[in-house]
Amino acid sequence: MRIDILCLFPEMFVSPFNQSIVKRAKEQGLIDIMVYNIRDYTHDRHHTVDDYPYGGGPGMVLKPEPVFEAVAAVKQQLNINEIPIILLTPQGRLLNQRVARELALHSHLMLICGHYEGVDERVRSHLATDEISIGDYVLSSGELAAMVMVEAIVRFIPGVLGSPMSANSNSHSDRLLEYPQYTRPQVYRGWSVPAILLSGNHSEIACWRRHQAILRTANRRPDLIGKATLSDKEKEWISENLLNPK
Numbered sequence: 001m002r003i004d005i006l007c008l009f010p011e012m013f014v015s016p017f018n019q020s021i022v023k024r025a026k027e028q029g030l031i032d033i034m035v036y037n038i039r040d041y042t043h044d045r046h047h048t049v050d051d052y053p054y055g056g057g058p059g060m061v062l063k064p065e066p067v068f069e070a071v072a073a074v075k076q077q078l079n080i081n082e083i084p085i086i087l088l089t090p091q092g093r094l095l096n097q098r099v100a101r102e103l104a105l106h107s108h109l110m111l112i113c114g115h116y117e118g119v120d121e122r123v124r125s126h127l128a129t130d131e132i133s134i135g136d137y138v139l140s141s142g143e144l145a146a147m148v149m150v151e152a153i154v155r156f157i158p159g160v161l162g163s164p165m166s167a168n169s170n171s172h173s174d175r176l177l178e179y180p181q182y183t184r185p186q187v188y189r190g191w192s193v194p195a196i197l198l199s200g201n202h203s204e205i206a207c208w209r210r211h212q213a214i215l216r217t218a219n220r221r222p223d224l225i226g227k228a229t230l231s232d233k234e235k236e237w238i239s240e241n242l243l244n245p246k
Contacts, residue, residue: 067120
């Protein structure tokens, strides 16, 4: 998979993309990430990328010309015409596990990092094919959002994680939070690992984990539990255990 990132501060990506999972994916040839500075596609000596908004208002707006020209230059360099072009913006659809899995199916993505008070609407209307937000809050720029997005997507690329089950068992993978995890020692400061996890009975352990994930989601994120796929017995189990938590 190849990801091209267009931004104003390419140096921000150096350390995050040379650590941990993303670094290993690059070394294994599973992903290729290229970062471009939008300022390189300006034509004035000051490399101006922003201007005051028409109609007045606070802040500056990212100009359309350098963004359009950067996209065109990358397409020409790679000799491609069609590619998903994603604008990182608080107005986009919310990034979640389902969206990350969907985007990981593409062989090539281009990300445009917004900045300042926003991006000229013509970029949104006539260039971007999708808009993504990483949450209902505002950041100073889209670089951080792009880092989060790349990390979420890379995890779904086959071969990136040590276990092929890892990406599908994480929190939010099935609209549920992850079940409690324990490791050695068996007893720490008087707190013991649940006996079921020591039983060796894998079917009972799987059932316990499923119930714990459901109960934890219902308690902590009731907004998610209604979106999860649950059996009638599991829905009944939730009602009983929320009223009489064990």
